[in-house]
Amino acid sequence: MLFGLIGLSMFLAFYMxxxxxxxxxxxxxxxxxxxxxxxxMVVPAYAGLLPRGLILGITLAMLMIFAAYAIWPTPPPxxxxxxxxxxxxxxxxxVALLSVAAILPVxxxxxxxxxxxxxxxxxxxxxxxxxxxxxxxxxxxxxxxxANFFGGLLGMLIHTVLWTTPTLPFLGALLxxxxxxxxxxxxxxxPSAPIAVIAxxxxxxxxxxxxxxxxxxxxxxxxxVFLFSLAxxxxxxxxxxxxxxxxxxRSAS
Numbered sequence: 001m002l003f004g005l006i007g008l009s010m011f012l013a014f015y016m017x018x019x020x021x022x023x024x025x026x027x028x029x030x031x032x033x034x035x036x037x038x039x040x041m042v043v044p045a046y047a048g049l050l051p052r053g054l055i056l057g058i059t060l061a062m063l064m065i066f067a068a069y070a071i072w073p074t075p076p077p078x079x080x081x082x083x084x085x086x087x088x089x090x091x092x093x094x095v096a097l098l099s100v101a102a103i104l105p106v107x108x109x110x111x112x113x114x115x116x117x118x119x120x121x122x123x124x125x126x127x128x129x130x131x132x133x134x135x136x137x138x139x140x141x142x143x144x145x146x147a148n149f150f151g152g153l154l155g156m157l158i159h160t161v162l163w164t165t166p167t168l169p170f171l172g173a174l175l176x177x178x179x180x181x182x183x184x185x186x187x188x189x190x191p192s193a194p195i196a197v198i199a200x201x202x203x204x205x206x207x208x209x210x211x212x213x214x215x216x217x218x219x220x221x222x223x224x225v226f227l228f229s230l231a232x233x234x235x236x237x238x239x240x241x242x243x244x245x246x247x248x249x250r251s252a253s
Contacts, residue, residue, distance in 0.1 A: 002037060003111060007104055009033050014096035017130070027130050028058060034107060034126050035119055042114035098242040102129050102235055118227055120205045124148070125231045127201055131194070132239045147195045148232035151202030152225035154178070158203070159210040178203070202228065 010033055013026040032054055040047035106125050109115065115122075128144065158178065162171055182200040186193045206225060 002041075003104075003108060006033055006037055006107060007100055010103060011096050011100045014099045014130070015092060018092040018095055023130075027127070030126050030130055031123055034103070034110075034122050038110045038114065038119070038122070039116055041111065042116050098239070099129050099132070101242060102238040105238075106231060106234065120209045121228050121231045124202060124205050124228055125235045128198065128232055128235045129239060131197070132236070143192075143195050144198055144236050145229065145233045147199040148202045149225065149229040151199035152206040152228050154199070155203040155206030155208075156210065156222075156225060158207050198232075202232070 010030060013029045013033070017023050017026045032051070035054075036047070036050055039050050103126060106122060110119075110122055128148070158174060162174060179200070182196055182203075185196045186200070206228060
């Protein structure tokens with residue numbers, strides 16, 4: 001019953017995105033659907049604490065974004081972006097079903113084995129599927145997997161450098177430099193910008209997980225990065241196969 005309700009809720013979240021509804025609420029809902037049921041089953045004492053923590057974290061993130069726009073109120077000039085036709089209303093249901101089919105196997109493994117210690121892997125998988133490009137080629141799929149891997153390694157490297165000066169100002173300065181580089185590349189609007197977004201997400205997830213669990217060992221870091229990359233490769237591979245098998249080919253205009 002729980003697995004079916006999670007699948008139905010994820011389907012509705014994907015469908016809302018595909019028919020043009022705001023993406024951010026749907027993505028946040030997907031993250032909550034992927035984490036709260038697993039933690040509630042494995043550690044029932046945290047069933048109420050985790051939702052409150054997620055709400056607090058989301059609220060803090062939104063306040064920081066509003067503060068950034070208050071400091072820099074002038075929006076950047078709009079870039080000429082070709083309109084994305086999307087999957088079309090006729091295919092929205094099919095795309096949502098395929099997206100859920102790519103996530104549910106990973107979700108089932110987490111529910112069966114209670115893998116709360118590698119929860120960032122599930123979050124990264126959900127983010128990959130929710131931002132998957134319907135028109136991505138095989139080369140782009142490989143690039144996404146590699147971006148996931150090297151982004152995770154970068155997060156591990158930042159954590160290692162941080163321990164030379166384990167202070168909050170040094171962490172802030174280090175993240176500012178790294179994220180400034182990512183932001184400049186993403187804002188350029190190049191075809192590789194979505195790959196940079198994936199690498200940045202992977203870096204932040206691995207770094208956040210490392211900060212949460214402490215110093216750890218090199219083998220622990222490498223295991224975490226390996227599992228993260230493996231889940232990403234599974235998500236991208238399954239999505240690519242499902243799209244090629246079940247989605248109709250678009251005629252070239």
